[in-house]
Every structure is written in structure tokens, then in C-alpha cells.
Amino acid sequence: MALAKGTIEEITTRAARYPSKQSAIIPALWAVQHEQGYVTKDAMGEIAQILALPPSLIEATASFYSMFLTRPEGRHDVVICVNAPCMLRGADEMTAYLGQQLGVRDGQTTKDGAITWHSTIECLGACGGAPMMQVDHHFEENLTPERIDAIIQRLRRGVAPGEGAAGPEHASDRIKPSRSGGEGPSASATEPLRRKSPKRAN
Numbered sequence: 001m002a003l004a005k006g007t008i009e010e011i012t013t014r015a016a017r018y019p020s021k022q023s024a025i026i027p028a029l030w031a032v033q034h035e036q037g038y039v040t041k042d043a044m045g046e047i048a049q050i051l052a053l054p055p056s057l058i059e060a061t062a063s064f065y066s067m068f069l070t071r072p073e074g075r076h077d078v079v080i081c082v083n084a085p086c087m088l089r090g091a092d093e094m095t096a097y098l099g100q101q102l103g104v105r106d107g108q109t110t111k112d113g114a115i116t117w118h119s120t121i122e123c124l125g126a127c128g129g130a131p132m133m134q135v136d137h138h139f140e141e142n143l144t145p146e147r148i149d150a151i152i153q154r155l156r157r158g159v160a161p162g163e164g165a166a167g168p169e170h171a172s173d174r175i176k177p178s179r180s181g182g183e184g185p186s187a188s189a190t191e192p193l194r195r196k197s198p199k200r201a202n
């Protein structure tokens, strides 16, 4: 699917703000994901053309950052943290429970297309509320089976993240952790998540 005119304009406008076109890769990927829901290889090729950069550079950036989707996923994105602090507070049990309740394995999407979930060994930055998970970029903390049930029900009812939350929730403006950690391509050009603004709630 060719990029919409508005998306191309946005990429061009963004690119003009930076001294290096490479710095516009991440904003360009966001623009495409906002328009199409995910970033196909064809779309990466279009970005490369607009920015006059090698397609491999766009693909390397898109594959490095976990916030960029390269295939259709569920309407809701659930990431459960299994790093040490969360693990010490029961993340493994919560992960097993989540998978069981959703009926699909780590990395898969529920049959109704509502939820895609996966676990991450990267700390999501909310250890104080461990065990926790990130739902559409909002934090859901102090997980219990009951809280997970409530969250799943809420998502299936179509309630937006942060509304009618099952309990404590918090998040911060930041990039989701990379799949491999450390700085990746165009790391200097990162920008805060804009698709859904994280917030901290009581």
C-alpha cells in the first residue's frame, strides 16, 4: 500500500528539521505506523526513497526498536516484564497465567484479534510496582490473576488504556526497550512515544 500524501508530507517536513536525513528515520517510521498500523517492507522502501537513504538502514532501525510493528498485530499490545525484580515478585507465574487466559503463546495474537502479548527480559522501568506489564504503553502494576482478568476484560470491552483501569497504573514518556538493549541505529534521533501518551494514575 502506497503511503498517503499526508504521511509523505510529514516525513518530508520532519526530515527538513534535521541536519542529517538519518535522524528522520524514526519520525518517518512513526508516521507510517500511525497511518497503516505497522510498517511493511514496501513502506520502508518508500521511506528510504523519500529520505534518499539505503533501504537497509530503514530496515535495521525498524527491526531494532520493538515499538515498530512489521506485521499486523492485535488491537491491544501487552508486554509483560520478566526481568529479575519482577521475576522475584512472581512474574513467571503471572506470565503463565496471562498466556493461559489469552489462549495463545508469547508473541502471538488472540484469535479474536484483540490482544497481542509478549514477555520481555528488558526492565520496563516500573520495578516498584513489580510484577508489572505494559498495556498499550500504560503501566499495569502489582499484577495478580484477578488484576490480569480485569485488564483482559477491559481490553475486550474496548475500554481505552488508562480508563477504568483495574488498579494502579503508571508509565513515563519513553521509548520501549530495544530487543537487544543498548544504542541502536539512529538512537540519537529517538523521540517519545506519541501513539498513546503514557501517564501515571493512582
Ligand code: FES
Pocket: 081, 082, 083, 084, 085, 086, 087, 122, 123, 124, 125, 126, 127, 128, 130, 132
Ligand atoms: S524489572 Fe520489571 S519493571 Fe523493572
